[in-house]
Amino acid sequence: MRTHGWSGAKPASNEEAIARILAAAGKAIEDHGADFSISDVARTVGVTRQTVYRYFSSTEALLVAGAVHAVDGFLDRMTAHMAGIHEPAKAVTEAVATALEWLPREKDIGLLMVPGGATHVESVTSDIALRFGRDMVERLDVDWAAAGYGDADLDELAEHLLRIIQSFVIDPGRPPRRGGELRAYLSRWVGSALA
Numbered sequence: 001m002r003t004h005g006w007s008g009a010k011p012a013s014n015e016e017a018i019a020r021i022l023a024a025a026g027k028a029i030e031d032h033g034a035d036f037s038i039s040d041v042a043r044t045v046g047v048t049r050q051t052v053y054r055y056f057s058s059t060e061a062l063l064v065a066g067a068v069h070a071v072d073g074f075l076d077r078m079t080a081h082m083a084g085i086h087e088p089a090k091a092v093t094e095a096v097a098t099a100l101e102w103l104p105r106e107k108d109i110g111l112l113m114v115p116g117g118a119t120h121v122e123s124v125t126s127d128i129a130l131r132f133g134r135d136m137v138e139r140l141d142v143d144w145a146a147a148g149y150g151d152a153d154l155d156e157l158a159e160h161l162l163r164i165i166q167s168f169v170i171d172p173g174r175p176p177r178r179g180g181e182l183r184a185y186l187s188r189w190v191g192s193a194l195a
Helices: 014-035 038-045 049-055 059-082 088-105 120-125 127-139 151-170 179-189
Strands: none
Touching (some): 014 049, 014 059, 038 049, 038 059, 059 088, 059 127, 088 127, 088 151, 088 179, 127 151
């Protein structure tokens, strides 16, 4: 690792360097959406563009890494919100509705699913997105094994929920469903598959 740059405070490890770059990318995404540049991030961190490229091969790679970095906080908040919902159909209905309500405020994660975001829309079925979906399902307060769901079932459920979320992100409907109306729709057409 270089001994200069980093605004005078050299990171102690590669992990710290990556964390600083991701924090700067998160701020850039918050300020500019997907239109941020590696130069913006490098300037914020106090390094050259080449230093950022040493950790992330492209703006797209940095964008995806930033989304993954943001996922844990999002899932922690969702887990707290969903605590106490043990029935699979109700848990899945609330998880999808909550994700749809919260994603517009989550620029890092939301960029992976927004229309017109270059290649970001296809990312909903990427390994990263599928891992996010699986983590979301596993964090629900549901005993999936007792309900008869195995690993392969949960993988498919996670993919299905991501596809539903993506569909609503791309076209929320006219007029968009919200609140109780959204939950009733999801309960009937998504939750009932688990009942």
